[in-house]
Amino acid sequence: MSGIWGLREKRLIIWGLVLAVVVLLNLPAPAAWRVSAECRDSIGPFQNVFSLLVVRTGQWVSRIGRTQRILEEKQQLEVRIATLEHRLRRLERFEIENETLRRQLGFSILSPHKLLLCEVISRGDLSGWWETVRLNKGLADGVASGMAVINDEGLVGRTIGVTARTCDVLLITDPNCKVACETANSGAFGIMRGMGARLIGRAAMELLSPANPVELNYISTTHAIQEGDVVLTSGLGSVFPAGLPVGRVGGVRMHSSGLYRQADVVPSASLVSFRYAFVVMEQKQ
Known part of the structure; x- marks a missing residue:
């Protein structure tokens, strides 16, 4: 329904x-x-x-x-x-x-010298103060072992380990690098050598800079030499031409033997961060 x-x-x-x-x-x-x-x-x-x-x-x-x-x-x-x-x-x-x-x-x-412009392509180690650098010029460019290397600031080192296209440079801070020098003010002669790097801090990455990076030895006690004097290459030997700027005297002291004086030298060239350098080929005519 x-x-x-x-x-x-x-x-x-x-x-x-x-x-x-x-x-x-x-x-x-x-x-x-x-x-x-x-x-x-x-x-x-x-x-x-x-x-x-x-x-x-x-x-x-x-x-x-x-x-x-x-x-x-x-x-x-x-x-x-x-x-x-x-x-x-x-x-x-x-x-x-x-x-x-x-x-x-x-x-x-x-410059009074014939110079070959080179570029830094590598550095020798991981410390903050390099003791070797590698340049992008070699035998094919006329570079030979034992040539002086400079930049626009001053002396850098000398060539070692030259190949066809590259060369290594032993910096003046290396203990194996020895340079005959004189002071511009007094004409005091001496042999400069690198003092290497000193570890500052706890880690290897804290190698910041050498303590007294370069030292001038065998300075005659009869020559007047004082802090701030300009240091140049003397030209003695066959590697470094005379008159290349090296640095300035940072401090003077008597050697422990009492036979000669020593001086700390502050390099003119910044050896940590330079990018270009010159190999001194020969004296300009």
Whole structure:
């Protein structure tokens, strides 16, 4: 019975709707307008809410789009800034290198010796004060063992272990490097030798610099010598030409034997960080 009544109810509802539509379509114009107005007024609030939702949704989507574009533009700007900073650092390095090369070229032109410009390609150990360096010139460039090596600041060392394209340089701080020198002020002669490096601190990586890196020995007690005097190569021997700047006297003392004096010499050339050096080939004509 419930199934039959349910079917009848559905039919009654359908017929009622059809009847309502027929009635609405056949209403007089004023009555139809009033019904239409009531319907519009009834659904108006819902239309306002829907319209507001559409507008707010559009604004939200637009903001998301703008935010995404801003983020993309920010990333592009960051990439451009990083690229420009990299180029600026390269230009600064090139400028420093060009200035160094110009200084070396000027020194080479003014030097009374024929010089061969070389670049340091490796250093001898991990300490802070290198006692050997390797240059990028060798036998093919006319370099031989036992040639003096200088830079625009002063004496660096002498060549050893020469190959076709490279040569090693024994620095003046090495104990095996001995140089005949004289002081420019008093003409006092002596033999200079390197004193090597002294461990400062606990770790091997803390080898910072030699204590008294270079020492001048066998100075006559009759010659006046004092702190600050300029030290030059004397030209005695066959390796180092006369007149190459070596450094300045840092301190003077009498040897324990009392037969001669000794002096600490502060090298003119920075032996830790130089990048270019000259091999002294011969005297200019």
